[in-house]
């Protein structure tokens with residue numbers, strides 16, 4: 001165990017995700033357990049640049065495990081994207097004597113951390129916190145499970161109207177360039193079709209599938225559309241296209257938006273956040289840096305930031321097969 005680590009800073013950055021509070025709590029309490037001072041940094045990298053710090057004790061994080069969002073707040077900092085911004089951030093770290101940093105966020109956060117570490121040589125360990133599940137080296141990111149449940153719940157409600165009015169609903173979900181939320185919530189909510197960024201199956205195929213559904217006796221349908229899907233049409237244009245080319249459909253669009261990022265974290269996300277919070281502090285104490293702690297087959301492992309942010313994981317082909325069979 002490294003003896004020279006006396007003070008660890010923790011921040012949340014990028015899009016907030018349910019379970020971030022549970023991760024901050026686990027980091028704070030791990031610090032208390034190992035007798036290290038924990039410094040909470042507000043508003044992500046922007047708060048780091050501006051020196052918005054507060055000492056966190058084990059009691060500072062009471063009653064947060066069940067709360068959505070992040071009590072440390074988050075930000076998308078333009079200033080941190082510049083060398084000058086990162087130099088300011090490092091100065092602030094030195095001023096208060098922070099020896100190592102835990103950053104909770106997504107691919108952007110880890111990219112920023114790589115730059116800070118390379119330019120100023122400070123130990124940094126990451127925790128994957130984003131609803132998008134778009135990080136390599138972890139089976140799941142914190143917040144993804146809760147977001148899936150939120151989306152399924154919303155689509156269940158939309159289904160009531162779809163079915164009562166014999167309507168076709170197009171439902172847009174988040175995920176940036178990843179289709180994980182769309183594919184999994186779509187299957188979980190019994191969607192007819194799912195459009196994701198990882199494969200462009202063409203609008204023609206979707207139209208064929210809708211016609212087939214109607215012939216088979218289906219009177220209402222739900223299509224889940226990932227925000228980053230690649231048909232070249234936005235969800236409203238897609239709805240218009242379907243309306244123009246398939247008569248007799250009463251079509252509605254529902255964009256779920258930021259409600260997908262809110263709400264109390266699921267038990268899965270709380271446990272995942274707790275494991276990764278402990279894992280991050282222990283990784284720092286083992287002398288690791290430039291890594292993210294993730295979960296693979298229930299085991300907490302470390303992967304280089306470069307690996308975590310590299311490219312996209314391949315599409316889960318089995319899920320596509322399951323969708324095809326279960327929507328017959």
Ligand SMILES: Nc1ncnc2c1ncn2[C@@H]1O[C@H](COP(=O)(O)OP(=O)(O)O)[C@@H](O)[C@H]1O
Nearest residue numbers: 014015076077080081105106107108109111112
């Ligand atoms: N290329 C980069 N260089 C430096 N900092 C970056 C870079 N990309 C992202 N960041 C920092 O990380 C923050 C979070 O990234 P963002 O993409 O917004 O969210 P997430 O971490 O959830 O993917 C950004 O607001 C920015 O301050």
Ligand SMILES: O=P(O)(O)OC[C@H]1O[C@](O)(COP(=O)(O)O)[C@@H](O)[C@@H]1O
Nearest residue numbers: 014015106130131132174175176261
């Ligand atoms: O909250 P904003 O700035 O509108 O950004 C929306 C984006 O943030 C997300 O909700 C989460 O993405 P990040 O975790 O990368 O921040 C995406 O799904 C979505 O594309």
Ligand SMILES: [Mg+2]
Nearest residue numbers: 106107108130
């Ligand atoms: Mg991201």
